[in-house]
Each structure stands twice: as C-alpha cells, then as structure tokens.
Amino acid sequence: MRLKRFLLGDPLLNEGVSHEPLPKWKAISTLSADALSSVAYASEAMFAALAVFSAAALIWSVPVSLAIIGLLAVLIASYRRTVAMHPVSGGAYHVARENLGTYAGLVAGASLMVDYVLTVSVSVAAGVENIASAIPWLYGHRVIACVVMIMIITVLNLRGTKESAGIYVLPTYFFIISIAVLIGTGVWKLATGEAPSPPSPFARDIYPVVPALLVLRAFASGCAALAGIETIAGNTASFQIPTARNARATLLWMSIILAAFFFGITLLAYEFKLVPSEQETLISMLGRTVLGGGAAYYIVQLAVSLVLFQAANSSYVGFPRLASELARDRYLPRQMAGIGDRLVFSNGIIGLGIASAILLAVFGGDTSSIIPLYAVGVFLSFTLSQGGMVAFHLRERKPGWHKSIVLNMAGAFTTSIVLAEVIFMKFAHGAWFVVLVIPCMVLFFSRINKHYCAVGKELSDFGQAPPLRFKPVKHTVIIPISGIHRGVIEALRYALSISNDVRACYVEIDTSATERMMENWNKWAPEIPFVVLKSPFRSIVRPLIKYVEDVEHVSQDDMVTIVVPEFITSRWWHRILHNQTALFLKAALAMKRGKVVTTVRYHLKNT
Structure with missing residues (x-):
C-alpha cells in the first residue's frame, strides 16, 4: 500500500474529475x-x-x-x-x-x-x-x-x-x-x-x-x-x-x-x-x-x-x-x-x-x-x-x-x-x-x-410478489480448528452469536495430539460439541468437506455455515507462512451449493 501511494499518489475525490474542453x-x-x-x-x-x-x-x-x-x-x-x-x-x-x-x-x-x-x-x-x-x-x-x-x-x-x-x-x-x-x-x-x-x-x-x-x-x-x-x-x-x-x-x-x-x-x-x-x-x-x-x-x-x-x-x-x-x-x-x-x-x-x-x-x-x-x-x-x-x-x-x-x-x-x-x-x-x-x-x-445476460435473468425478481415477511435461515455452524488460540476464541464467540447449533471440528492426524486437544477443549469450551474427524490418509480438507455434507444431509438445514478462524500477521510477507489450510478449505467450498464460508480474523500486533 505504501509503495502504491508513493508511485500513484493519494486518492482523489470525485470532484477532481476534469471536464475542461480542448481548444483547437x-x-x-x-x-x-x-x-x-x-x-x-x-x-x-x-x-x-x-x-x-x-x-x-x-x-x-x-x-x-x-x-x-x-x-x-x-x-x-x-x-x-x-x-x-x-x-x-x-x-x-x-x-x-x-x-x-x-x-x-x-x-x-x-x-x-x-x-x-x-x-x-x-x-x-x-x-x-x-x-x-x-x-x-x-x-x-x-x-x-x-x-x-x-x-x-x-x-x-x-x-x-x-x-x-x-x-x-x-x-x-x-x-x-x-x-x-x-x-x-x-x-x-x-x-x-x-x-x-x-x-x-x-x-x-x-x-x-x-x-x-x-x-x-x-x-x-x-x-x-x-x-x-x-x-x-x-x-x-x-x-x-x-x-x-x-x-x-x-x-x-x-x-x-x-x-x-x-x-x-x-x-x-x-x-x-x-x-x-x-x-x-x-x-x-x-x-x-x-x-x-x-x-x-x-x-x-x-x-x-x-x-x-x-x-x-x-x-x-x-x-x-x-x-x-x-x-x-x-x-x-x-x-x-x-x-x-x-x-x-x-x-x-x-x-x-x-x-x-x-x-x-x-x-x-x-x-x-x-x-x-x-x-x-x-x-x-x-x-x-x-x-x-x-x-x-x-x-x-x-x-x-x-x-x-x-x-x-x-x-x-x-x-x-x-x-x-x-x-x-x-x-x-x-x-x-x-x-x-x-x-x-x-x-x-x-x-x-451472454454470461451477464444469463446471470441478470436468473437474479432478477421481476414479476415475483414480495414476501410477506422474511424468515430467518436455519443453519448449523461448523468451525474447523487445529488448536486453541485467540483467533479460535474470537471465531467461537462470533459463531455463538449467529446460531444455536455450533460445532468445532478437528482433523486427527496424530492420536496423541488429539488426546491433548480434547483435554484442552474440555477446559476452554466444554459446552460446544467437539467433533474429531479421522483422516487415515492425512488429508485435512477432504474429511472436513465430507463432514459438512453429512451435516447438511442429516440436519436438513437451509444452509451450513463454516466459520474459518484466521490470524493476520502485521507484516504481509509473514502471511505466506500461515493460513494455507484455510485458503484451500475456502477454495474447496466456494462452489458448493448451500454453504456459507466466512472468516473471523484476529490481527496480531507485533508479528
């Protein structure tokens, strides 16, 4: 952002548009x-x-x-x-x-x-x-x-x-x-x-x-x-x-x-x-x-x-x-x-x-x-x-x-x-x-x-009667976690504010790590269900996707919301070292119908 401002200058107001006509x-x-x-x-x-x-x-x-x-x-x-x-x-x-x-x-x-x-x-x-x-x-x-x-x-x-x-x-x-x-x-x-x-x-x-x-x-x-x-x-x-x-x-x-x-x-x-x-x-x-x-x-x-x-x-x-x-x-x-x-x-x-x-x-x-x-x-x-x-x-x-x-x-x-x-x-x-x-x-x-016309036609509400009232969406919130930190705590607080059915999901790669995680979870958030997903082939994203689809099938909710906790480093070049799983998960769910993917970010101050 600083480089952009140095090269291009500060943003201009709309009033700065010049319409001065050209003489010959x-x-x-x-x-x-x-x-x-x-x-x-x-x-x-x-x-x-x-x-x-x-x-x-x-x-x-x-x-x-x-x-x-x-x-x-x-x-x-x-x-x-x-x-x-x-x-x-x-x-x-x-x-x-x-x-x-x-x-x-x-x-x-x-x-x-x-x-x-x-x-x-x-x-x-x-x-x-x-x-x-x-x-x-x-x-x-x-x-x-x-x-x-x-x-x-x-x-x-x-x-x-x-x-x-x-x-x-x-x-x-x-x-x-x-x-x-x-x-x-x-x-x-x-x-x-x-x-x-x-x-x-x-x-x-x-x-x-x-x-x-x-x-x-x-x-x-x-x-x-x-x-x-x-x-x-x-x-x-x-x-x-x-x-x-x-x-x-x-x-x-x-x-x-x-x-x-x-x-x-x-x-x-x-x-x-x-x-x-x-x-x-x-x-x-x-x-x-x-x-x-x-x-x-x-x-x-x-x-x-x-x-x-x-x-x-x-x-x-x-x-x-x-x-x-x-x-x-x-x-x-x-x-x-x-x-x-x-x-x-x-x-x-x-x-x-x-x-x-x-x-x-x-x-x-x-x-x-x-x-x-x-x-x-x-x-x-x-x-x-x-x-x-x-x-x-x-x-x-x-x-x-x-x-x-x-x-x-x-x-x-x-x-x-x-x-x-x-x-x-x-x-x-x-x-x-x-x-x-x-x-x-x-x-x-x-x-x-052709694409824009098709999208406009499908999104248009022309000819439809307006609803008498809007009904709230019934949905289950799933939070994929890899540990307990301040970013996860903020994501849990946000999830509880939008749904009564909140579940934390943990993909098991190492059995001993799973046991330690469950012990810590019972100390921090015993009231929130903690679901362990087995992954014999060590994949992180695939078990989560399958679990989301199972929840949708069983619950028959209008939607399934996936809240992804992320922490943001203060220096941009540090970000390539973190949040890669969240990136792949969001990309995999982007094309899934009836899935809402949202991110709760926790900003680090010193690193």
Missing part, C-alpha cells in the same frame, strides 16, 4: 500525436519494402507516397462528414454499432483495441530506435528500454495528474517545428545544389520495371502513416463548443501537416540516396545527412522520440475509455468500467501496459516486425466506420445526405480495397495474427455478454 491549438497536440508521429516510421517501412528489390526501386516511393496522401484526403473528407453527423462521438465502435448492428460494432471495437496495443508497441519501439540511432550502445538493450518506457508511461497514466496534462502539449509542437526545420533545410540544400542529383521522380521515363506486388507491398507498408487519424473523430466531445466545427477544423490541419511531413521525408530520403539500415532509422539518417552530426541533429532525434512516446501515451486515453464502454455494454468484465483512486480507468491502463510490453518482448522491440500487424485493424475500423455512415445516411436522409453519402461510400470502398490488399500482402509477415485475434475477441465479447 491544444487538440492538435494531444489528439494528433499518434497520426503525426507515424511519419517517423511509415516512410522507412515503405523504403524497406522497395529496397529488397534494388536501390533503384526506391524512386517508386515518391508516387506510392502520393497515392497514400490521396487515400488520406478521401479518409479526412469522410471523417469530417462523420464528425458533423455524430458530434458526440464519431468513433468506429459507436458508428458501427448504431448503424450496422451489434456484431459490426464488436468487430470495430476489437480492431480498435488491437490498434491501441499496437500503437503503444510501435511508437515506443520506434522512439527507442531513434534514441539508439543517436546513442548506438542502447541498440543491444532496446527490449529492456522499451519495457521500462512502457512502465513509466503506465505509471504516469495511473497517477492521472491533471497538472501534467499541459506538459503533453509540448512534444507535438516541438516535433512539428523540428521536422519543419529538417525538411526546410533539406529542400534548401536541394535547391542550392548541395545534395546529390539522382533522377527526378517526376520524369516518367526513369522508373525501373519492378514487380507490381512489390509496389503493392510498399503501399501497404506506407499506409502505416494513416494510423491514428480517427482519434479526433472518436473524441469530438472533448472539443470546445461548437464541438463538431472545431473537430473538423483540427482534422483538416492535422491532415495537411501529416501529408506535408510524410511526402517531404519520403522525397528527401530519395533525393539524398538514403537506404534503410537495421542499426539506424531512416529519419536519423536524414537528419544526420541534412543537419550534420551536431546539436541540431540531436534536437531532431529528441523531438521524434518524444512525440512517439506521446503517441503511445494517447492510447492510454483511448483504450481504457473504449474498454469501459464495452464493459458498460456488458461485453467486457465490469471491472474495466470502474474508475480507480486517481480518477482514471486503472484496470484498462494496466491491461494496455501489460499487453504492449508482452508484444514488444515477443517481437524483440523491432518496429519493422510489428508494423505488418498494424494496418489490418486500422483499415478494418476505417471500413466499418465509413460503412456505418453510409447506412446512417440511407436511414436518416438528412439535408445534404446525397453529398455525404458519396464521400462516405468513397471512403468505405477505398478502405475496403486497401484492407484486402493489406491482408493479402502482409498476411505471411504477421497480419495473420490480427486476422485471427479479432474474431477471437468478438467471440470473447459475445460470451461475456
């Missing part, structure tokens, strides 16, 4: 970090796919990046319409569930949860790789560095300190300024002839012939740049009034910055003849080439790493909220809906941290290995969201619906084609895992919902 300048930082930070690894993933064929094939990165920017334009136009129609929340889970049905919503919810986990994993891995590019000795320890960073981000989010929220604005703007300087400097060097002169990517006759599948694979890899663009639509209610208008404006500005940075980094990387390396990220190579190895280079690397960690942090807002919504809809355990001491969804935060750390450990902290898993969930949620909006327009037919449905149909069609292409191209590289996991999660959601 703050939203562009807190809600766009995920999308903007993707330029740190999307161009590199595209280059890596093309470099497998040849260095000359890297010229295809420029038209491929333009195709991805075109797809971005379609998605942004579609999401701007989604925000206008769903000003409270335009997230894929809400839109798909309300317009396409329950199972479509669950698929969207599952894909979003997978995306959040992958966002943390990819962002942290990419952030550590960028630090390792500037500090090479860290490269061999990147898995440990990734796990430590996830632990830090998890603890910070569990603290839920409102005062630190303003700090999260700084990394994104620091990143925007740094990348703008990097691209501006690179363009200046190209214009003044300080850079190499490879063939112009805008001349059609210099493109080498490459397999079509290679270009498609590069496109699928580069689509990682589109991750996170839905975050703004899913948090429309967080904006200042008018929420929809401000969210739409933020979406537009985010897309302009993202497109400019993605194309700028891709073009400069080609113009400076950069080839991906395992030991150094592409953006580090670009920074070292354009800015040199001085302070400016390290500032850019710091900015990139910080915004990637900020992108990972943004998932700690979306994942717990989505998990709590699924829990309130009875598709996840109810514990996920509970708000912790620090007014955050603690269980969701811890679950996200554990899942992300395991994923990073499994993939060795390698960004290029995790990215193939990324795009499937992203484009599945895109497709369901846009398809849901098409169904919404067909049903509601609000003014201007003809224009809106065209945009959303274009978005649904485009993203569904890209989804199929991503699955086909990346299936053998890890996408099969996401294709398998999402249906399993939907099945898991459905089973949980």
Whole structure:
C-alpha cells in the first residue's frame, strides 16, 4: 500500500474529475500525436519494402507516397462528414454499432483495441530506435528500454495528474517545428545544389520495371502513416463548443501537416540516396545527412522520440475509455468500467501496459516486425466506420445526405480495397495474427455478454410478489480448528452469536495430539460439541468437506455455515507462512451449493 501511494499518489475525490474542453491549438497536440508521429516510421517501412528489390526501386516511393496522401484526403473528407453527423462521438465502435448492428460494432471495437496495443508497441519501439540511432550502445538493450518506457508511461497514466496534462502539449509542437526545420533545410540544400542529383521522380521515363506486388507491398507498408487519424473523430466531445466545427477544423490541419511531413521525408530520403539500415532509422539518417552530426541533429532525434512516446501515451486515453464502454455494454468484465483512486480507468491502463510490453518482448522491440500487424485493424475500423455512415445516411436522409453519402461510400470502398490488399500482402509477415485475434475477441465479447445476460435473468425478481415477511435461515455452524488460540476464541464467540447449533471440528492426524486437544477443549469450551474427524490418509480438507455434507444431509438445514478462524500477521510477507489450510478449505467450498464460508480474523500486533 505504501509503495502504491508513493508511485500513484493519494486518492482523489470525485470532484477532481476534469471536464475542461480542448481548444483547437491544444487538440492538435494531444489528439494528433499518434497520426503525426507515424511519419517517423511509415516512410522507412515503405523504403524497406522497395529496397529488397534494388536501390533503384526506391524512386517508386515518391508516387506510392502520393497515392497514400490521396487515400488520406478521401479518409479526412469522410471523417469530417462523420464528425458533423455524430458530434458526440464519431468513433468506429459507436458508428458501427448504431448503424450496422451489434456484431459490426464488436468487430470495430476489437480492431480498435488491437490498434491501441499496437500503437503503444510501435511508437515506443520506434522512439527507442531513434534514441539508439543517436546513442548506438542502447541498440543491444532496446527490449529492456522499451519495457521500462512502457512502465513509466503506465505509471504516469495511473497517477492521472491533471497538472501534467499541459506538459503533453509540448512534444507535438516541438516535433512539428523540428521536422519543419529538417525538411526546410533539406529542400534548401536541394535547391542550392548541395545534395546529390539522382533522377527526378517526376520524369516518367526513369522508373525501373519492378514487380507490381512489390509496389503493392510498399503501399501497404506506407499506409502505416494513416494510423491514428480517427482519434479526433472518436473524441469530438472533448472539443470546445461548437464541438463538431472545431473537430473538423483540427482534422483538416492535422491532415495537411501529416501529408506535408510524410511526402517531404519520403522525397528527401530519395533525393539524398538514403537506404534503410537495421542499426539506424531512416529519419536519423536524414537528419544526420541534412543537419550534420551536431546539436541540431540531436534536437531532431529528441523531438521524434518524444512525440512517439506521446503517441503511445494517447492510447492510454483511448483504450481504457473504449474498454469501459464495452464493459458498460456488458461485453467486457465490469471491472474495466470502474474508475480507480486517481480518477482514471486503472484496470484498462494496466491491461494496455501489460499487453504492449508482452508484444514488444515477443517481437524483440523491432518496429519493422510489428508494423505488418498494424494496418489490418486500422483499415478494418476505417471500413466499418465509413460503412456505418453510409447506412446512417440511407436511414436518416438528412439535408445534404446525397453529398455525404458519396464521400462516405468513397471512403468505405477505398478502405475496403486497401484492407484486402493489406491482408493479402502482409498476411505471411504477421497480419495473420490480427486476422485471427479479432474474431477471437468478438467471440470473447459475445460470451461475456451472454454470461451477464444469463446471470441478470436468473437474479432478477421481476414479476415475483414480495414476501410477506422474511424468515430467518436455519443453519448449523461448523468451525474447523487445529488448536486453541485467540483467533479460535474470537471465531467461537462470533459463531455463538449467529446460531444455536455450533460445532468445532478437528482433523486427527496424530492420536496423541488429539488426546491433548480434547483435554484442552474440555477446559476452554466444554459446552460446544467437539467433533474429531479421522483422516487415515492425512488429508485435512477432504474429511472436513465430507463432514459438512453429512451435516447438511442429516440436519436438513437451509444452509451450513463454516466459520474459518484466521490470524493476520502485521507484516504481509509473514502471511505466506500461515493460513494455507484455510485458503484451500475456502477454495474447496466456494462452489458448493448451500454453504456459507466466512472468516473471523484476529490481527496480531507485533508479528
């Protein structure tokens, strides 16, 4: 408990919940970090796919990046319409569930949860790789560095300190300024002839012939740049009034910055003849080439790493909220809906941290290995969201619906084609895992919902007449003991207060010990029956269970109550040395019908 308070702080009152709406300048930082930070690894993933064929094939990165920017334009136009129609929340889970049905919503919810986990994993891995590019000795320890960073981000989010929220604005703007300087400097060097002169990517006759599948694979890899663009639509209610208008404006500005940075980094990387390396990220190579190895280079690397960690942090807002919504809809355990001491969804935060750390450990902290898993969930949620909006327009037919449905149909069609292409191209590289996991999660959601519905139906008293009066329960109280001590005395006093039929049970392992026990019992509690249970095989729990069942059969009572005496040591690590029999007994009786198991604890003061 002391460690928890040291790490997380003291509990906060409900009045501490902050509902301060976001202005556009703050939203562009807190809600766009995920999308903007993707330029740190999307161009590199595209280059890596093309470099497998040849260095000359890297010229295809420029038209491929333009195709991805075109797809971005379609998605942004579609999401701007989604925000206008769903000003409270335009997230894929809400839109798909309300317009396409329950199972479509669950698929969207599952894909979003997978995306959040992958966002943390990819962002942290990419952030550590960028630090390792500037500090090479860290490269061999990147898995440990990734796990430590996830632990830090998890603890910070569990603290839920409102005062630190303003700090999260700084990394994104620091990143925007740094990348703008990097691209501006690179363009200046190209214009003044300080850079190499490879063939112009805008001349059609210099493109080498490459397999079509290679270009498609590069496109699928580069689509990682589109991750996170839905975050703004899913948090429309967080904006200042008018929420929809401000969210739409933020979406537009985010897309302009993202497109400019993605194309700028891709073009400069080609113009400076950069080839991906395992030991150094592409953006580090670009920074070292354009800015040199001085302070400016390290500032850019710091900015990139910080915004990637900020992108990972943004998932700690979306994942717990989505998990709590699924829990309130009875598709996840109810514990996920509970708000912790620090007014955050603690269980969701811890679950996200554990899942992300395991994923990073499994993939060795390698960004290029995790990215193939990324795009499937992203484009599945895109497709369901846009398809849901098409169904919404067909049903509601609000003014201007003809224009809106065209945009959303274009978005649904485009993203569904890209989804199929991503699955086909990346299936053998890890996408099969996401294709398998999402249906399993939907099945898991459905089973949980079925259980909660069945429990609610069985517990419901709807339609039953209230009783005229409540009759007390007739029950026998059994106290299992191993000796006579203060804990047993307290348990006996409690048992006598709830029943007139109290029995003490002692399991005989040693005959001489039993005789001494009976002698002591006759001195301390001769008025309470003392039952000796034989145990030829030296089992403690089994004879007690059999005796409880015999008492139930003979007495025909409504219930049998088992009062377990326990003593609690003052130091928590001493408890593993005691009360093991009580633990096993309670576990064995937990599933028995008509049995009540209660514990009377005696707290030791000095040991």
